[in-house]
Amino acid sequence: MQTTPQRLLIVDDDEMFCHVMQRALTRRGFEVTVAHDADEALAQVRRSPPQLATLDLKLEHTSGLKLLPELLAIVPNCRVVVLTGYSSIATAVEAIKLGAANYLCKPVDADEILTAFGREGGDPDIDIADNPPSINRVTWEHIQKVLQENDGNISATARALGMHRRTLQRKLQKRPVRR
Template sequence: MPPSPAERRLIIVEDDATFARTLRKSFERRGYAVEVAAGLEPMQALVDNHAPGFAVVDLKLAGGSGLECVKALHGHDAAMKIVVLTGFASIATAVEAIKLGACHYLAKPSNTDDIEAAFQRSDGDTSVPTTQTPTSIKNLEWERIHETLVETEFNISETARRLGMHRRTLARKLEKRRLK
């Protein structure tokens, strides 16, 4: 059941101004009162006055991790429905986002329909089939690279050192599979 008009307050935390503007317009057409913040500090300034019941947070922000925003939003209001969007989904960040208070985690490209559906699906789905298909070597490698990037706060040189590979090799792998 969709929220009543009085409850339809949304904050979008996204540093890509074009994508944020598109999301904003789409949610406003659906009756949401929308505020946009490009990072943690602007978000915190808006949250107190806007009192959102919903949030859409980009995982990778120019000024840091969207996980910090998830933590702050959940700390502000534990009932808030928070959906994390990312262009580089990984199991590690999905788990952390949920542990920090997100109700859902979506890989980009996701549209307003996907996000609004995610707001409604805050409970787990036991009917999701488990598969016997093992994860591919490429996906395992990417998971490890991404996990190490998060640990090093996206420092390419330090990530390469921790993974035992040359920095240029890591840079080539990242070029093939863009982070955003």
Template sequence: MQAERLLLIIEDDAAFARTLSKSFERRGYRVLLASSLDEATAVLRQHNPAYAVVDLKLNGNTSGLTCVQMLHKHDPEMLIVVLTGYASINTAVEAIKLGAVQYLAKPANTDDIEAAFGHVAGIEPVELTNRATSIKTLEWERIHEVLVQTDFNISETARRLGMHRRTLARKLEKQRIK
């Protein structure tokens, strides 16, 4: 496998990381996974990826921006794309300043991310696919957002979403990936 096709994904949502990983592997990338800054640092001791995808919000109050800074310091030539479900202009600007080549709001698919890797120093505009987001995806993202806000308290999340706790539990059980 060519070194330039080595990709590091730093994502604390294991299901999303696996899905993204499989999609990139089908495109010929060799994928390394990390769910935290410490795991990413350990991966970099043994590998030198040319690409990285970093989630902006990681568990344990770790910002993906810290990971971007560390990755850029490790290899200034690495192409880093930041993904977030909580997009803001401030974090987008900061991510680019720290070394990311692009900042994408979730849900971003593999086409979007791969196009973003080609967006180096503003040379080419990134064309996002014109796909519609399904209602199920939007619902899941909203549930996940409120879960994070409530520190994964099911009862409080259900209350904030205006649904019964058991209904929320069933929806979460359906989303579980084995």
């Protein structure tokens, strides 16, 4: 008896990433569809509800955190893994609170994504860093937290942080600082 492959939706505005992941996950037996923005993702979900989805945190016109509850409202049992190249503690916590099954920092490969889908709970044996994060990383985390509190509003975040809006925009355009 042949089983129906699980449907997996990839939501990411990076077309090359989508192409590579779609090929890799299709080879692993999934029925993979791709969406490059929130409207396309919601249309795909309504048309063919997936059991699994990857959701990029930073889409071109919206945040994956805004799309996550909408997606789960349509398909409540969908397991969603949030992916990002702009990781922060604040966005990881919010993603989990909003219903994500897991949160991964890019770059990732198909095996890491599949492992993230399979994880049901936390790992008490995870390695704890020997050294604290750098001051630059702590600053990045704080900016992300305040940005989240202000619903992504750059001007309100700049006021809350006591910095000029353009300075904040420059800081946000940089890649996050490594730990």
